[in-house]
Amino acid sequence: METQIFVNVTTTDLDRSKAFYTALGCEINPLFTDENAACIVWNEHIYFMVLTHEHFGGFTDKKLADPRSTAQVILAMSRESREDVDSVLAAGLAAGGSEPREPSDYGFMYSRTMEDPDGNILEFLYMDPVASEEGPAVWESQLP
Incomplete structure (x- = not known):
């Protein structure tokens, strides 16, 4: 199996993020998408996991950065x-x-x-x- 890349990014509005990334031509993998996260498929090797801010915080003990600033x-x-x-x-x-x-x-x-x-x-x-x-x-x- 070739290496796949899963990039995790945070969002304050999951529906808005899904609409944005699908507008770029990405697909959403429904098997790994729920009310907390969406799996954005760029290609067979690159995926973005767009996570709600709260859900993202569960993966780290560090303070979350605000990507706007x-x-x-x-x-x-x-x-x-x-x-x-x-x-x-x-x-x-x-x-x-x-x-x-x-x-x-x-x-x-x-x-x-x-x-x-x-x-x-x-x-x-x-x-x-x-x-x-x-x-x-x-x-x-x-x-x-």
Whole structure:
């Protein structure tokens, strides 16, 4: 079995979060979804467990950060193209997300940052395959 990644994020409104993530093209796995949590399926290896604030608190003895004011992690996911990056941002913004900063364009890599309605930070990026496999220097050496 290949490694699967389950990222746990907190929400103050589970229904709003489910609507937001399905607007991005994700599916919800009903087998692991109830009134406390939703299993958001990105693909066969990556899942977000969106947990109510109270339920999330049951998994740690630490004080919970408020993602609206405190950054704990930035979840970055690759896309197939620059257009895919823009498309997922457009869907997320229409579903209640926000874009806290301008897009970053490094030539070999293009990325945009979005916060979900709870303030959890998502970054979507496209990296040129040459740069991804051989590094930005090789990509730059191939420029005209």
